[in-house]
Amino acid sequence: MDVFYECQKINDFIETNNEPKARDELIKLLDYHKQEQVSYSPLINNLIRQVGLYPYLDTETSSWQDRFVYESFKTDIGGDAxxxxxxxxxxxxxxxxxxxxxxxxxxxxxxxxxxxxxxxxxxxxxxxxxxxxxxxxxxxxxxxxxxxxxxxxxxxxxxxxxxxxxxxxxxxxxxxxxxxxxxxxxxxxxxxxxxxxxxxxxxxxxxxxxxxxxxxxxxxxxxxxxxxxxxxxxxxxxxxxxxxxxINFNTVYLEKHDLFNEIKGDDNLKSEALLRILESNNGKTLIYAGTYSNIDKVANLLIDNHDPIESEVLRNFEHWLVNNYDRNWHLTNLVKRGCGIHNGQLHRSLSQIQVRLFEEEEGLNNIISTSSIIEGVNTSAENVVVWRNRNGQSKLNDFTYKNIIGRGGRMFKHFVGKIYVLEEPPVSTETQLDLSFPDDLVGSIDEEDFKQDLTNEQITKIIAYKEEMAEILGDEVFKSMKDESIFESSSSYLIRDIARDLAYNSSEWNGLGYLNSYNTNDWERLLYKVIKIHPGGWGVEYNKFVGFIKVLSQNWIKSIPELLHELDQYDIGVDEFFKLERNVTFKLAATLNDINILQKRILDNPVDISPFISKVSHAFLPPAVFQLEEYGLPRMITKKIHNKNIIDFENEGDLHQIIEKFKEITMVNLVDSVESFDEFDKYIIEYFYEGI
Missing domain, CATH: 3.40.50.300 (P-loop containing nucleotide triphosphate hydrolases)
Known part of the structure; x- marks a missing residue:
């Protein structure tokens, strides 16, 4: 490459006010310098300064003016940095x-x-x-x-x-x-x-x-x-x-390879193309599969065509998944081949562990994902493969497509992100964001406060809603509930439907207190009643969902493999386990909370069901155990710590008190105190301690 000629080209773009093009060409030139391990000349540094990419300046080889800019744009971002x-x-x-x-x-x-x-x-x-x-x-x-x-x-x-x-x-x-x-x-x-x-x-x-x-x-x-x-x-x-x-200011360059023209929708050609890409690229690769079924397709393809790789940490991870989840699960078979899975339903700690391994040189090389990878984490890769042009049931729109390919490249790590498109992408469009009052909020807002921004139809709906809720609950009660923001559900209509049902079918709600029973059979009638009032979206037939809740109630007592064995009778496997547990802790808990609030004001003999709601919202685990999963510490590790009487998670206190207790114990002492920790348990504990 003639570096001086490339610099001349970049300078011409700057002179003609085409800064985006100048920046793209300069980033490609910086990538060449990185690959060839060549130092930046003062000329390169000057161009970096002109296009505003100040962090890329090399102060060793730049002029005093460029060094001055580098220092001038330094700022305190907390810590010592x-x-x-x-x-x-x-x-x-x-x-x-x-x-x-x-x-x-x-x-x-x-x-x-x-x-x-x-x-x-x-x-x-x-x-x-x-x-x-x-x-x-x-x-x-x-x-x-x-x-x-x-x-x-x-x-x-x-x-x-x-x-x-x-x-x-x-x-x-x-x-x-x-x-x-x-x-x-x-x-x-x-x-x-x-x-x-x-x-x-x-x-x-x-x-x-x-x-x-x-x-x-x-x-x-x-x-x-x-x-x-x-x-x-x-x-x-x-x-x-x-x-x-x-702001249209890129710090990396996206090198696109439109392979869909030669694939032309042929699944065999697409599979061959993916295997070829993975074979020819050494860097980390995100594979956007778009749907759960396509994650399975790509997983099968990689399991059939890739041999296990030599990596101690991945071998330990595989054994850990066998012991704590499922031997025959896709993820268990993928990790030993250097590949992970990211979707919105996995246990939180499991997703975090995989992203951590993806960042490590000896860890995962590839991750197959749904759109959760663009919504859930700030990770990026040298290569991005768009396997499917769908987002769930819908076709991929240009906004989401740009968001996915935007995961290619990273400042200081990969100047150039390589994007491989295996299905035709959406047409490039400008995206206008339209924000408006959703009808679902009719119970949360006052029409007088926002009358300039509401349609006549919305104002009519708000007034009708307020009148009906005031009739059921009484004017003062409804007003105080609205002002206090005590409902979990964001849907005013769901809250109204619950209030209606409690008021007009009160006899059917008799025995709500049975949900506080330790006998899971006592829950059945009321659980059916609750899930029927919130139509759709439970992820499974009602009877399976109720069966799942009863089995999940043993979550702290039994291991996940043991729970899965019991769930065989309902034909519920590990992937469905994640989805249903999420529905229990989020949607079911929120619905029960709203029912509990309303029934205290409507029923003649209300019984507080908060104890059951707390269990449901924490997946029948001690609250701190469930919350610690968000900190990257899985339940199976907290259970080992609890069983050794190091921390009593059932009675020790709130999350922040328990975290202080972890700090007092120290990581070294904790690892030394529990002989049942395997190598991957220790890896996870180190990651957890880094975060506290």
Missing amino acids: RVTLHREQSLILKKLTEGRNLAVSAPTSFGKSFIIDAFISIKKPKNIVIIVPTIALTDETRRRLQRKFSNHYKIITTSDVRISGKNIFIFPQERAAHYVDELENIDMLVIDEFYKASEKFDKERSSALINVILKLGRKASQKYFLAPNISKINENIFTRDMEFVH
Whole structure:
């Protein structure tokens, strides 16, 4: 390569104001320097400075002017770290420190987390709330901020934790509702992936996020919303006082290989292409499969065509999965071949462990995923393969497609991300984000407060809803319930349906107290009643779901292989186990909570079912055991610690007290105290301790 000629080309692009093209060509040139292990010349450094990629400057070979820029753009991001920001990061940080409200659309490789960390370090807010789309991202964010700010802030990720003087709250939107009344003022409200507030992008959970934006937004002195690939936002109440900043500033180059033209929908050719890609690339590869059934297809293909690899940590992981989950599971057979699986249903700790192994040189080389990999974690890879152009039942849209391929490349690690497209991608379009009041929120908002932003039809629905609920509950009771944000469900209509059923079919709700019984057979009639009132989406027939709940009640007593053996009678395997456990802890617990609140006001002889709700919401595990899985510590390890009487998870205290207990014990003493820990248990414990 003629480096001087390439520099000349890049300079020409800069001269003609085509900076994106100049930056792309420069990143490719930097990749060449990395591959050939060539030092940057002062000319290269000067071009880096001109296109704003300041972190890439080599201070050893740059001019004093370029070194000055490198130092000038350094900022404190917490801990001992001072990091040089690129030009656009610095622009956003400047606007935030000036107190502006920002809705920012920036590429996946932009480096948005540095900005949040720098803001906390510089402005030292008292309360900052960070809303993330998934539990996995909650833990990833917590780990990053824990290292830097735990000496000055209480970092809260779960419900029912006592607030301190200075707090960083990190959780998905559903948990934020628990703190609405406890927080008088928020210095900064951060909404990560705020496009999910649109029904178009997340039909199931958008209303919950809109509700959080409304209720916490009113208490926030400043707001910072983040999303990728948004071109514009419609006029709406949620971002009305915010400046929209659209940034097209890439820090890596995506090298696309459109193989779908030669594959032409032939499954055999597609399989051959994937195997060829994996064979010819040494780097880490994300394989986007799109659906659960396609994950199975790709898994079978790799199991049939790849031999086990020599890796001690993966061999230990395989044995651990055999002992703790299922010998015949796809994941068990894949990990020894250097491949993992990521979807939205796996146990949280299991997903986190795989992402950790994917980051390690001797760990996983490939991960097959659904869209959970773009929503759930901030990971990227040298190679991204788009195996299927679908997202669940729907065709892949351009927004999601760009989000997936945006996982290719990473600053300082892979200048160039290689993208292999095996099915025809969607047509490239600009994405406008349309935010509006969902009908589901008719019970949460007051028509007088938002009459300028509601349609006449919505106002009519709100008034009708209020009148009906006031008739069932009484005016004062309904008003106090609405103001206190005590319902778990984001669907006002579900709450109304529960209230109606309790009021007009009260005799059918007799015996709710049987749910507090230790005899699982006593639960059956009421569980059928509960799941029928929340139609659809339980993931299995009603009788199987009720059977599953009864078996799951032994979760703390029995191992997962033992539970799976019992679930054979319902034809429920390990993958379905994850899905149904998630439905129990999330959807069933929320429905039961709303029933419990309403029945106390409606039924003549109400019985508090909170003890049963607590069990359900924690998958029948001790609460701290369930919560520790979000911290990357699986139940099978906490059970070994409990059985050795090192920590009594049934009686020891809340999550934060137990974490302090772990710190007191120390990792070395813990590992030495439990002889039943295998090698992979120890690997996981090390990862857990890193996060606390």
